[in-house]
Amino acid sequence: MTTVIDATRRPRTPRKPDTMRDLERRMVAHLAGGGTTDMANAPMSVSPTEYTDPARLEAERRELFGKLPILACLSRDLAEPGDMFTFEEAGPAIVIVRGQDRKARAFLNMCTHRASRLVLDCTRRKLMVCPFHAWSFDLEGRLVGLPGEPCFDGMDRDERSLVRVPVGEWGGMIFVKAHAGDEEIDVEAWLGDMGPQLLALDLANAKPLKLDSSETQANWKYCLDTYGEAYHFSTLHQTTFGTSSRSNVALYDNFGLHYRVGFTHNSYQDLVGKDEGEWPDTPYGGSHFIFPNSIVYGAPMEGGGSMIGMYRVYPTDDVDRCRTLFTVHRASNVPPETPDQAFIDAHDYIYQVVNTEDYSVSKEGQRNLMNAPPGFRVVFGKNEAALQDVHRNINRILGVQPE
Ligand code: FES
Ligand SMILES: [Fe+2]
Structure with a gap:
C-alpha cells in the first residue's frame, strides 16, 4: 500500500505562524457576528464501519500507529x-x-x-x-x-x-x-506549518507534572472526535466546560494532516467593540491536533502563563475499546508563585469531565454504532470541520475509498 503524506513535504512558502492576537481577532469577529464559527464547505457523512469494523482497526493500527511518527x-x-x-x-x-x-x-x-x-x-x-x-x-x-x-x-x-x-x-x-x-525522524518536516505554532508553546521547557490514563469502551476515533469541535459545549458540558467557553464558536485551521482548533472563552464577549489597544495580552494557545491521535492543548492559567495538557487516544486489540493518556505540563511562561498544584487541579478536572461526559457519550454512541440499522451514516456538520478532515485523511492514508 502506498502512503502519500503531504505534511512530510516542506512547504515552498512556509505559512507565517499566527499570534494569539490573530486568533483573538477572529474569535471576536465571530462573537460580533452573533456567534458564528469557522466551517467546512458542506456536511460530510461516514459509514459506522469506520468505528466498528475490526479489519479497519487492524489497518489503522498497521498503517497509522505502526508506521507514522x-x-x-x-x-x-x-x-x-x-x-x-x-x-x-x-x-x-x-x-x-x-x-x-x-x-x-x-x-x-x-x-x-x-x-x-x-x-x-x-x-x-x-x-x-x-x-x-x-x-x-x-x-x-x-x-x-x-x-x-x-x-x-x-x-x-x-x-x-x-x-x-x-x-x-x-x-x-x-x-x-x-x-x-x-x-x-524529521519531526519538523512531519509537522509542516504546525511546527512553528507549537514552538510558540515552548514545549522544550514545559515541566511534567502528572500522567493519567483511562480505558473507554469505544473506538479510538469516537473518543478522539470529541476533542475537535465546540458544538457540544452548551449541552454535554452545560455545567462544566460550557460555563467558560462559547458553544459552537470556534476557530479551525488545517495544517495538512494536523489541525488547530481555537475555543472561544466567554471573556472575549467583552472585547466586542472595544479598541484592540485595550485587549489584555493572552499567551498563545489552542488545541493542536498532531496526526493521527494527539492533542497538545495550551490554555491560559489564572495568574499568567499556560498549562500544557496532552490528550492522546490509542486503539487497543478491540475495535470498541481505546486507551487515552492524559498529561499535564507547566509551561515556561508561568510566574514562579503559581503552585504546581494549580496545574494538577486543572488536569484532574479535565480528566474527570472528559471521562464522565465526553467518554460516557462515546461509549453509548459506540454501542449504538455497533447495532446501527442498515444504511445509517454518521454525519459531521460544517461546524465539525476538524472531524471531517481527520476522517478524510485517515481514509486517504489507508488507501480506502470511503464507503
Ligand atoms: S537477562 Fe533479560 S531475559 Fe534473560
Ligand atoms: Fe467535550
Whole structure:
C-alpha cells in the first residue's frame, strides 16, 4: 500500500505562524457576528464501519500507529542523561533514553536475551539491567554486562545490542515510530506549518507534572472526535466546560494532516467593540491536533502563563475499546508563585469531565454504532470541520475509498 503524506513535504512558502492576537481577532469577529464559527464547505457523512469494523482497526493500527511518527513524550520527560520514558501505547513496548551526550534514543523495551521487558520504572540510571537474568545495557543500548559469560561462548555481543526504534526530537517533542529501525525522524518536516505554532508553546521547557490514563469502551476515533469541535459545549458540558467557553464558536485551521482548533472563552464577549489597544495580552494557545491521535492543548492559567495538557487516544486489540493518556505540563511562561498544584487541579478536572461526559457519550454512541440499522451514516456538520478532515485523511492514508 502506498502512503502519500503531504505534511512530510516542506512547504515552498512556509505559512507565517499566527499570534494569539490573530486568533483573538477572529474569535471576536465571530462573537460580533452573533456567534458564528469557522466551517467546512458542506456536511460530510461516514459509514459506522469506520468505528466498528475490526479489519479497519487492524489497518489503522498497521498503517497509522505502526508506521507514522507518534508523539511519545516531551523533552523534559527525560530531562537529564540517564532519564528514561516507557511508551507502549502505539504497539510494541518502547523505552526512550537520554544518553550521556543528551541525545534521545529509543529502543524496543525488550532484553535481547529472552525478550523480557527491560525497563519497568523510569528512574535515572547509567545502566539498564534486565530483571530476569541481569544482562545489562548502557544508555546507547550496548550489552555491557553478561553474567555467566562463558555460557554464551561464541555469541556475538554486538548482535545483542538493544533493538533501535526510529526517534526524533524537535521543538521539545519526542516522536517515535512503533517498529524496529534506526531512522532519525524529521519531526519538523512531519509537522509542516504546525511546527512553528507549537514552538510558540515552548514545549522544550514545559515541566511534567502528572500522567493519567483511562480505558473507554469505544473506538479510538469516537473518543478522539470529541476533542475537535465546540458544538457540544452548551449541552454535554452545560455545567462544566460550557460555563467558560462559547458553544459552537470556534476557530479551525488545517495544517495538512494536523489541525488547530481555537475555543472561544466567554471573556472575549467583552472585547466586542472595544479598541484592540485595550485587549489584555493572552499567551498563545489552542488545541493542536498532531496526526493521527494527539492533542497538545495550551490554555491560559489564572495568574499568567499556560498549562500544557496532552490528550492522546490509542486503539487497543478491540475495535470498541481505546486507551487515552492524559498529561499535564507547566509551561515556561508561568510566574514562579503559581503552585504546581494549580496545574494538577486543572488536569484532574479535565480528566474527570472528559471521562464522565465526553467518554460516557462515546461509549453509548459506540454501542449504538455497533447495532446501527442498515444504511445509517454518521454525519459531521460544517461546524465539525476538524472531524471531517481527520476522517478524510485517515481514509486517504489507508488507501480506502470511503464507503
Ligand atoms: S531475559 Fe533479560 S537477562 Fe534473560
Ligand atoms: Fe467535550
